[in-house]
Amino acid sequence: MGTVQGNNDLDPKQFALPVDKEHKSKVFPIFSVANPHMRAFHLSWVQFFACFVSSFAAPPLLPIIRDNLNLTATDIGNAGIASVSGAVFARIAMGTACDLVGPRLASASLTLLTAPAVYLTSSADSATWFLLVRFFTGFSLATFVSTQFWMSSMFSPPVVGRANGVSCNWQKLTQSLGVISGMTGGGGNVGAVITQLIFFKGSRYTTELGISYMGIMMIACSIPITLIYFPQWGGMLCGPKSEVTEVDYYMKEWDSQEQQQDLHQVSLKFADSSKSERGKKVESASSEDKDSTPTHV
Incomplete structure (x- = not known):
């Protein structure tokens, strides 16, 4: 169940769902298991959900882990930073891997490689060991990139946003979509690392003040979006x-x-x-006189 792009010789009637000329599904029946579109969707969100839970299973248990391993506030902060730091490089690498071998093999390989780190979390007996398992477990968050890549390959623009939203809350148009997705995802994790270092590492700010400052920073960084x-x-x-x-x-x-x-x-x-x-309330240029093939094509 790799991407369906590039298989333009296939008959659209071979698919259980209506597809466009790139064989991307034009509908998103969430309770369907139609092959390959909806089956890929369900496999991708289940995989990402498992990786997400594995990566963030430790924070709710920190009161117990802290007492068992005698962790300091600095140790806990470093472990949190390590968790998201690992995903920075993994997401960039995952984007390249999706371009080279496809999202199915890339995401499956990463999940198998990070599974031992999840298993070994139970054997952590020191602050350093705890930091390392959180670092390597964080690699699994790169499945976010493969999930986005896979959904962009399986669903047409009118429904791909919905598919991406559902699969990643539980972009293959060119040969660089994987790299772009990986760099975008990695950039998000870089922001998480910087936020942890500035507002939540050490005793410079209280947790409440750190959250307040983080909210102000998020608003300030979001304002330029209005200029797009x-x-x-x-x-x-x-x-x-x-x-x-x-x-x-x-x-x-x-x-x-x-x-x-x-x-x-x-x-x-x-x-x-x-x-x-095109927005529903804003009419773009009329397509009746411009949809014809341009002279430069």
Whole structure:
């Protein structure tokens, strides 16, 4: 059950669910186990759920672990930082692995490799040992990347957001989606490490004050999102440009020579699929007179 992209010679009728021309499912029947789309969905969220629980099983038990191992506040803070630090490098590596061998093999291999660290957590008898098992167990959080990658390969744009949200709360368009997903996920963990170091390591701030400062930092870092703008879709502060379509926007990535070599075909497919990103209350450029094949294609 790898990705369905690139198998354009398959008959859409072979799939149990309605699919688009890239064989991505156009629906998301959450209680279905249709192969391969919904079966991949259920396997991915179960796997990520297991990895998530394994990585964060220790914090609720810290009062007991602290007494058994004689941990100091610094030891506990270092272990927390180690847990998310391991995921930084693992997520970047997972993105590359998804591009090379696919999300199924990449995520399965990582889960098997990190399982011993989860098992050995029960044998930790010192602060250093506890830090190491939390560090290596944190690698399993990289399955977040493979789950996102897998869902982006199995579901079309109108429903992929829902699939990603469900699978990861319990992007394969180009050959670099895995790397991009890995770097994005790794960046999130870098932020978690920095937050731990600034607000929750040592005795500089109380837990309550650290949480307050962290909330202020989150608000400050979120404000620039309001400035994001796509000419064909608009942004939070202003609407789209009526003369710009998805095809116009994404074709800018290719020069005339690359277009003659048909290297732009993937972008054309993506532009067609991305029309679903148009807001319901904002009309983008009319597709009736611009959906025809452009002269530069």
